[in-house]
Amino acid sequence: DTGVSQDPRHKITKRGQNVTFRCDPISEHNRLYWYRQTLGQGPEFLTYFQNEAQLEKSRLLSDRFSAERPKGSFSTLEIQRTEQGDSAMYLCASSPRVVSDYGYTFGSGTRLTVV
């Protein structure tokens, strides 16, 4: 297993366009998390899945954001009608069980630039 994979690593898009990111977690991890990180700040929680069920969503996740995890494997994060404020690093992480006991494994992230 090569860890958590995210694709693409970098994405530049024009304001108003839609973008989709993909995350492939460690195969035996049933929990998957999305975070967003802007320059100089720590990662901010967006949402998490246990298997295919989306169990928690942050208020940061506006209506323009949607995340899915069909079949409890990979996950996608879509941003519709992107805005310049969406420019950030989008991080995915996975965990085998309750994160308090096991912690996360993070991917390298997708850096989004909205121009």
Added chain:
Amino acid sequence: DAKTTQPNSMESNEEEPVHLPCNHSTISGTDYIHWYRQLPSQGPEYVIHGLTSNVNNRMASLAIAEDRKSSTLILHRATLRDAAVYYCFSGYSTLTFGKGTMLLVSP
């Protein structure tokens, strides 16, 4: 999630020990304390975690106060590759990051 407080930055010389403090005064009795670090342009990397007892691994040691309201991450001999932002936090279903401590290591 417990609110954590860390210094914004710390400096160290190479091959010297580093003690990174964290206050987590509102921690729940059953939540582990986690430490991660983040190098530039990379995702956060797990360093260590513990519940009540002090913990050691190949990367670092974690000293947890008896009342669990604070902890200290100990890097026994800092290297240039240890220069990163270090985050401490606790939680149950999700982990909330603060701004962390930027560790600067000088040769």
